[in-house]
Amino acid sequence: MQTHFSLTALADPDTASCEKILRACVHCGFCNATCPTFLLTGDELDSPRGRIYLIKEMLENDRAADARTARHVDRCLSCLSCMTTCPSSVHYMHLVDHARAHIEKTYRRPFADRALRALLAFVLTRPALFRLALRAAARMKPLAGHLRASLRPLLTLAPDQAPAPSEVDRPQVFPASGRQRMRVALLNGCVQTVLDTRINEATVRLLTRHGVEVVVAQGAGCCGALPHHLGKAAQSHALARRNIEAWTREIESGGLDHIVINTSGCGTSVKDYGFMFRNDAALAQKAARVSAIACDVSELADKLPLAPTGAAPPLRVAYHAACSLQHGQKITREPVAALARVGFEVRAVPEGHICCGSAGTYNLLQPELADALRARKVANIESVQPHAIAAGNLGCMAQIRVGTSIPVVHTVELLDWATGGRRPEGLVA
Template structure:
């Protein structure tokens, strides 16, 4: 793609990176065939190629974002399916992230929209506050029919029963069973510690069972992905810095072999810390190291030598490959192979590369599009008649649960059960 950026614009490292990404595009349109929003609307501006043109025009003219550009960038899920499809290696993720930050700084959204986005960034990243507000969800549902769709959508996804906080989510060390093979820090996250406490519990049992010492480091928490995708750059970097600092202290004090992440949306973010802080003289080296040792839980379970006990029944499992795992981290083999090794019958979901509509806070901000994508995903899942659905990302799990007729569990829960752990609560 030919570009005409000014020398002044190119003096900004972020703008220079954006120009480099744009120039890699050859207009082929392969990305359109796998873009969820383009499949729904058929609008070129709801495709990666169309969005590239909008961003290019905005950045070249060094102007504030307008309503048209904002609308179509907001509609992007950041599912990154386009990056898997692109033959030219266009790094769409970094470009759209830069565009979102520019929109946040230069476009005046309607007041209600600004308040909602700010509330989501503030509440969802603070587990105690999020848990407190969820207690009011049953009462708030009574008034949901009177609310605008934008504000009623979160209530529809709120759990009907709130789980108690888990003891595993406070800073501590879990000893390895038998000889210690590695020492890892678990990112226990923010939303996940409220919506599904069983995931971290299963992860810790699974890793320690096969020889990993697991640390929940003081000071580590939200990965920063949610405010990052809302364009709230400084908030995102603040969370990321806290994690880098917490894990770097643990590395200096007692050493860490890996950072383990069981929410793939968070994993994609942490693996990008090195890029995010590439121009930060104080943190660049530490951030790059953290990214280099970040691993999805399935990567580590495989490395530890997973072996099932054979006690779990042979269930038919539809494996939902989260976009952040298959497109963001390029992890497709490990979860499926581990589930098969565990004794489950794993069936592929048609259109498995298409997003379920969760995408961080997308299902809260773009409920109509998200619900259409969920209906499409559920129809594809139903076509293979599973007994259970497995996924590696809490956002996908919440989104699919809202429409699924069978239980939805984390991949780690099934692997834990198959190797001596308890039966997942959703299957009880």
């Protein structure tokens, strides 16, 4: 794609990075075939190619975002299916991330939209506050039908009761059982510590059982992905900086072989810290080191000698590939291989490359599109008649649960159960 950025504009490193991305695009439109929003709306501006044109025009002319650009960029799920499809290796993720930050900085949204986005960025990244918000939402659920459509998902997607805080999520060290193979830090996260404490608990049990010492580092927490995708760069960078410093202290004191992440959306962000802070003289080297040793829990499980105990029956499991895992991190083989290795019958889901509609806060901000994508995903999952659904991302799990009665569990919960851990809630023993 031909570009015409001024030398002044290109002096900004983020704009210069976007210009290189834009020049890689050859207008082929292959991305349109796998874009979830384009499949639903048929609108060229709801496709990666269409959004690229809008972003190019906005950045090239160094102008404030307008309502049309904001609307179509907002409709992007950041599922990154386009990056898997693209034959020219266009790094759409970095382009749309910068566009969102530019929109947030230059476009004044309607008050209700602005307030909702600010509320989500503030509450979801603070577990204690989020827990209080869920209690309030549970009491307000009977009123959901009286709320405006844009606010109903705040209540309908909220669980009736959130679990109590888990001891696993406070800073500490979990020693390895038997011979220690490695030492890792676990990102305990923010939303996950409130909505489903069983995932981190199962992760710790699985890893320590197989000789891995697990550290929950003092000062680490939210990865920053939620505000990052809302265009709130200052907030997301502040959260990322805390993690980088916390894990650097662990690297320099006790040493770390990996930073393990069991929420794939967070994993995609942490693996991008090196790029995020590439121009920060104080943090660039630390951020790059953190990104280099970050891994999804399924990547680590693939390296461990998983030993099934026979406690888990050979259930038929539909594996839902979270977009952030298959497209963002290019991890497709490891989760399926690990589940099969411990005795589960893993079934692929038709249209597995298409997003379920969760996408961080997307199902709260774009409920109509998200609901349509969930219905499509659930129909495809149910067509393989599984006993359970496995996924590697909490957001996907919460989204899919709303549309089906089939139990939805994290991949690590099944691996833990099969190798001597607890039976995941809702599954038949």
